[in-house]
Amino acid sequence: MAWIKWDQVLNSFSRGGLNIGSLKAFNLALIIKWRWRYLSSSDDMWVKVIKVIHVFFLKIIFIWRLETEEMSFWHDSWCGSSSLVSRFNRLYHLDINRLESVADKWVEGEWRWVWLREEIGSRNLTSLLNLLQELLNVNVSNREDCWKCSLNGDGLFTVKDTREHIDRSILYSHHVPTSWVKTLPKKVNVF
Template identity: 30%
Template sequence: MDFLWGGGNLERKPHLVRWELVCLSKSKGGLGVKSLSFLNKTLLAKWNWRFTNEREALWNQVIRGKYGEDKGGWCSREAHGMGLWKGIRLDWKLVSDRLAFKVGNGIRVSFWRDRWCGESPLCMSFPSLFALTVEKEAWVADIWDPLVEGGWGGSNPCFLRAFNDWEVEEAERFLERLQGKRVIEDVEDMVSWIETKSGKFSIKSLYVALEAGGSSLFPSSFI
């Protein structure tokens, strides 16, 4: 690919095209060359997805026993020292940012910080209410009150004070968002991958997401 770099083995010239642009898909003006960096991240990220979903697997139990659990048990605690799992755990955010939670018993889903009620976490959708809540780290099950709504049950978060007039509208939208969301005690919480229609993780979907966020379009129309 000397024509991309502007030189050969025996001479140095300025690179004509950045490697990030070469790795773009052809539809975006690149050559469709796979980025090994992105591909490696997606392959490692798959293990984070498997850790989240394969709790009963022997390898999963070994990792949990060695490092412990974090984030409701969806991931391990951060690994230190040397080892393969440390590198895998470092990219947990690539997976966690693309998870949606399906609430069952609510004991492993963060009420405010996880994406379970709408397209964004409640702490981001309602920042003023989040600042006022007493239970910022509560799980969905902690907020659930089976006695409200005439015995039908519902979420009943506690706040530091009564709402001011300018906060009432946001509080109403907050309650509307929670409408119809229920805790089912005998059903486990689950996760869904938001980058695919099936809700299942795929290496391709994460690669495309990383590619979309990593480079701008190459102006091939001007060549």
Template identity: 30%
Template sequence: MSIYGGSGHIIAGGSHCVSSSNSLWLDIVKTDHKVDELGINFSRSMVKTIGNGCSTRFWHDHWLGNEPLKSAYTRLFRLEQDKDVMIYNRVLRQTPSVVSDAGWVQDPYGQTRCELTEINNLLQALTFDSSNEDSWRWTLCGNGVFNTKVLTELIFSKMFQTNAPTNCETLRNNFIPKKVEIFIWWAKRKRLPSFLELDMRGIDLHSIRCPLCVDELESVEHSLLSCKLAKIIWDKVYSWWDKQNVLHQTFEDIYNNNDMNSEVGAKVWQAVKWVCTYLIWRNRNQKVFKLSSWTPPNALRLALYACELITVAIFAAFYVCFS
């Protein structure tokens, strides 16, 4: 119940999900479409390798061709009596293998007969192995075994590549660690787990006020821009760079790197702002999860000191690379 929701279930095929309430499992399943938007064919990357054919559905599972047969041969699928029939019960294992003529609502003819012929032609290259069970093969990895590390690297490479799809906004700055780039990417999409975001997703919390200042509701913008602690840190950072601190209203003030004269200088200034944003959120998490003995002065000194060190390190790297 806690995973599927009240009466949530996944309809065979994986392309349509139904739930009467919020469901953690359904949210996970739906992420395959978000991965596809990055240019990774994840939703169709799991393919069945046929052994005896006893555990693979003839129409719904992806085992023959480039997609499930119910999607590739829609007219013939409508004539099927048993939509959930297994391969073992639908294919005559002979040489060559063919689809059984039994089990149709009516005999295929015309276009449906052509579709049946195409399936039989594809079956000629298939060999059944009655001694082994059916298994899954992940096509995005050379050994066919699903690997979270490989998928993570694929996602990151698509997220931060310069020629990513136009509907996938990317962020890239070589002066900062990848974890900061990922954090900024999530922050700009307003997907950080602030108390207000969690409350909007139906998660019950003791309070949704900012854990640092306790003055306002904790949205992502408040935590990183308008919280009292955040304002003090931003004032200090801007003073280091001898720049006038403007009141941050949106994330564009942080992500924009066009407020410097040179391209390299703008990139360095952008890196400092991104790292500062990351450190503000990290100290917020230390307070929320009690990862250390946290008090506002200690957190402030830690954030300012870290920002100062990173600023110096960036300038040192810049001097070595471009001097």
């Protein structure tokens, strides 16, 4: 009788296993499903109750969501790790509308600037070009913000995709696939 590690049995077919999947990965995927439902259906009654009971705890645990209507263009850290005023201070002092939100600056698909003077100078122009280069990496739209799952291309959350992703991360990958008898059921192969 050939002995095979249990982790190898749990692995996917492509990694030489029987594609059973681990209970740990399945449990984590189901827990993540509740988090996904919490994030994507904020109008449900159970979400409102949890927010009221655990507001402080949830602010720590869950990812902060970019709300362009409320976010200050210059003062909040929405583009990069620090605020734009700290990185582009000269442009900030030239801007007439220093308290505008991101949504106010983004008008009809382009950035709107109103400067204190007509000529901003070559040094400030270089800063503006650097700022615009950074802003190219940010996807801003007039649509309402929403959550999308990045495990598959359609943006929808599935427990199956999440479990498979967790299994790939925690199960040891064997370089030599185990040869299973494909005509026999999985439980006989495991035995």
